[in-house]
Amino acid sequence: MASDRTRQRPVLTREVIADQALAFIDEHGLEALTLTALGRVMNCHGTAIYRHFRDKDELVEAALGRMYEVSGVGIPPKGTPRQRLMGLIRSLRRAFAQHPNFALRNLTLHEERETAELVAGALALLEEMGLKGRNLVVAYQMLETYSIGTNAYDFAGTPEGWEVRRASRRLVGHPDVDRVYRDVGTVAKVDEAAFEMGLEALLDACERLAASRSHR
Amino acid sequence: MASDRTRQRPVLTREVIADQALAFIDEHGLEALTLTALGRVMNCHGTAIYRHFRDKDELVEAALGRMYEVSGVGIPPKGTPRQRLMGLIRSLRRAFAQHPNFALRNLTLHEERETAELVAGALALLEEMGLKGRNLVVAYQMLETYSIGTNAYDFAGTPEGWEVRRASRRLVGHPDVDRVYRDVGTVAKVDEAAFEMGLEALLDACERLAASRSHR
DNA sequence: ACCTGAACACCGTTCAAGT
């Protein structure tokens, strides 16, 4: 119905721009995202973006929000509380595995409005596991910090960073380490095994805390 | 013995510049570190630094190295393997608590030559606990990722970020959470309790893994 | 109302020129 759009430029709206920024960051990385570069991709002047976003930071935040949406981050509807909690944390990890260039950005804190319902859902699951009071808060914080922290460290700079981590490991000169890290593919596998092992251990700790009678 | 140094400028050497950069980052943050700003502090032209460092990244890396040194990061000489391992990880956490502006920088991987002996020491302690082969590598990776990841998430943007995290928590509207986060001081306390709880749980998992007969 | 183009302040980095 649009009369004549000038040479295939999409309509500039917050969502369209955020999606383009998401694609750009996925392909070229966060450091490469420049307003003029993004404008070139969208067939518009880079400064036009300022009509829709206050500054670059707000744009990147919107792109991160879109990433959460398209990645299907959420709590699985079925299973025990523990299983559903692990499902949420694993869905977060999958999201950053697919969009590793957002891993670092997720560490700097902003007002999190969109994730508030995920937090509420996770808290409800921990309550179902028997946690309450200060124990509930500490357990939640432990899981959030573990999830965000490990995602950031494991995926920041991947896949190029795998070779760096592997080289650093072999520099140590330990025979067992040397054998495991013989090829680059094992770096991600070890990271994954370590993540799963840690996740199970932390949830064990949550269950133990729930079983203990001390709750402030 | 120096004949006449021009108005209190220290001799420009890698170590002196790195120390000044460390102090600057501690005070003003990593984003505020500009070569011209650092030059102003040191009474020299900003470009003079390029005589001693290849680029800004190399300078920041040197500052991070100095931070490790002055913070006394290391393995305590006495105790059980588990205690010594926890001592190392806690010393790392103390270092970033005192120098939070380095928390984010530690996530991007570089060739780690200086920390190689710490890695070797940690591996030796895990071996004393009975770990070997692939299990040893996975356990080590789990602890390293936990340490670096939690430090990054807990300290990036502190102390200003505490208020942001607290505001985000109260946004959820959960009564228990609301009560715990009544004042800002509790944010750091909850983070600390969560870190300790997770650390113990991960070391429990390492001991269990060592006790199991499956290795490799 | 929305976009363009020029402009501003500020980066990291290079390099010829000074001493």
Place this chain on the structure above:
DNA sequence: ACCTGAACACCGTTCAAGT
């Protein structure tokens, strides 16, 4: 050998001018 100063390319951001 080491530092200075000018210069370059490139940022984010602002704003008057166009349509």
